[in-house]
Amino acid sequence: MRNYVIKTLAYNKQVRILFVKNTEMLKKICDNKNMGRLLKIALGKTVSITSLISAILKDNQRISIKVNTSSKNCKIFADADALGNIRGYISDELLKLPLAEANNMSLEQLIGDKGYLQVMKDLGMNSIFTGITEMPYGNIVDDFSYYFKQSEQIPSLFSLNIVLDENNEIISSRGILAQLLPGASIDIIEDIKNIINDNQLLLSNPNSNIAFKEVPNLLFKDVDIMGIHPIQFFCGCSKDIFYPMLYSLNKEELIHSYENNKAIEIVCNVCGKKYSFNKDEIKRII
Template sequence: MAAENLLIKTLACRRQARIFFVNNADLLNTICRRPAVRSRRVRHAFALTVSAASLLSGTLKDHQRLSLKVKASRPGCAWYADVDALGNVRGHLGEGWLNAAPEDLDRLSVPQLIGDRGFIQMVKDVGMNRNVTGITDMPRRNIVDDLTHYFNQSEQTPTHFAIHIDYDDDGGVRTGVGVLAQLLPGAPEGLMDRIREAARRLPHISLSNAEGGAFRKLPFLLFDDIDVLDEVRVQAYCGCSKAMMLPMLHALGTGELAAACERNEPVEILCRICGQSYRFMPEEIRRLLSRDAPSPGSVPPSP
């Protein structure tokens, strides 16, 4: 049975902590296994970032959105993920990762990929044209612990992330599960230590308990005192369309488009967020060029 992309929202520990559980192996395979993502090490860091965004969707309400950026030290190298309150997740890589030789990147560990000048930035759209931005350094250089650091420092919210991703021999995500815990006001000292200890068992949960409907048992395998509040589907969703790619098509220039028409060849435009390819056939391009051409007798604008 294919893995079910699901976020479970709970209250635990005498309702003194909110804990979210996500199962998103299928989502990670959709977003992180695009052909352009050639380095397995970069792909793993990307999967951690996307998994964290999946968990953070549980913190959003109504029409709120959150954008997560994990920036490495080297220029142009970052991991991006974006999520909304409905569980729609998307992500992409900075151009620096796509242009680097994958064999060179795979020789490095995740801390080496991040470097000593990495940072995490979150932008939360809270509605009414208001954004809240936070940024912190990455002292752990492993993304998961640095996200914990971000909330403890930037938002003063006792938080713990735990993410486990397991791969098959072909590099596909076999298991993708995660936990996000945050203490509520009035929680006793030492509670987060107990939650952290329970979350350490996450990698040892059998694969059968992370698949399909069995995932719903996971919260009860890790915690004795827990109440399920809600379940939300999470899914890879970009929202791009062929019409949205028209500006990128126009950006190629009249000369290049006309040359494609002369060769009777289609032009493919890729969405840089999701990697979806949109093909514009020669007859479509001719119509666009005809529509954009100045009408007979019109006066060109002054320079």
Template sequence: MERILIQLDNYLIKTLAYNKQARILFVENTDLIRAVCNHDHMNKLLKTALGKTVSIASMLTGILKGTQRISLKVKTSNHNYKIFADVDSKGNVRGYISDELLNAPSDYLNNLSIEQLIGARGCIQVTTDIGMNNVFTGITDMPYGNIVDDMSHYFKQSEQTPSWFSVHIVFNEKNEIVLSRGVMAQLLPGAPVRLIHRIRNVISDHQSYLVDPENSKTFKGLPYSIFDDIDIVGIEPVRLFCGCSKEILYPMLYALDKEELANAYENNSLLEIVCNVCGKKHTFDSSEIESLI
């Protein structure tokens, strides 16, 4: 069996296992998740919720082709509190939290688990764009309230495709993300349903490979280490890509008070707008402000 060397920092390993009856995807996306969660207002709870959602999106790129895209929306029982992620077939991933959730009182959030944040009326919405104006949307409830198992539930209920997700995000004592890895298994047509449980048990028996930051080299060989019948069919990068620009954010300046714009222009001050998706800062100088006033 030919082995493929991996030299990427954030990558998705695509495999076929058990006589090509299942595809199993392995993602190492620590840097990506650390970057998407790099926001001053995010506590450990929000980083975990967003990180899990974006990690799932990172793995879903492995089932896309051509110009296809998938968008995830996690709605909590408070429907103003939402978590978003989307990904294309090239491994471009982005994700963010709604402003209402991002700015929720810290005293309130610090006392919640993910299950409590999701609540009894949470739901997952998955929109798949397969190109040529063909867009499909599926919505399911969230009986587990932890996002990861709820995505497995979504594929079973909405897609009738036995699937299983495992996402591991490790924090240090400062609540900084030091590791993010995940596994997605999905049965192909004709495979026995019991096979998904077998795959889950194998992965669960090798949790140390997923949660130990020192096992980066071991993780790269994980498919061969724990499965006898498996072939790596591709290794692809995953990356944080927002696509924001000053031109796209320019209309947001119109939302500012006219007096504020005039003062910035007269004082030759700079105005700064931060993209709520990727956190990138865009600065507008007095000449750019002048056109607005």
């Protein structure tokens, strides 16, 4: 299993602590030559947070996350279901940002002071919960801790370690989500924060000989492992989903392809899969 979440209870079952390892998943999702260091970190963080949340979804529940930067249409998306199917992508407007410009920017500058988070939870049975909060920290991670506290009244702490090499390739991604269960003492969050800060080397060192599965017990006393939740990158796109996009092409273009017997190719910008529409399929649109 290459990408997974370890689910635990700790502090005398007062806290749920989840540990994610999703290096391979982030490598795949961030494999885009138009994505510089900053965008990989922004997307990687959003996907890691979504990965952690997927482990607390039940049955048919789904979650969609949108990180809205202060610039119009510059957004980061991720979604997940309870089976651990995760996807993430960034808007074309962000991808078009010149690499040099993007790399001179900090994440806080990219988010800006008008950034906000949108979380949509499909709880099944036609029940949808939507939460929106501002991003006072501008670093995505602390903004999500803030979101859970404000919007869902759950004291939460996210901590992520995403490591890139000098070529801007992701070499390690690990993360933690701690959530207090009802009745737990609020001081525990501060204690967990200190433990995580004191163990940054263990969490960020991809060459460590310590197996990731040992990390929960090394960090915290009194940890009960509740289970392992496998996660995987899964787009879920199909040719049927893209067929209506042919309507958005202009008629001359369609007729030209039809008359010249040229297939039209549409690429899924989430997973990179190519869908080709032949002469007969184009004819149906014309």
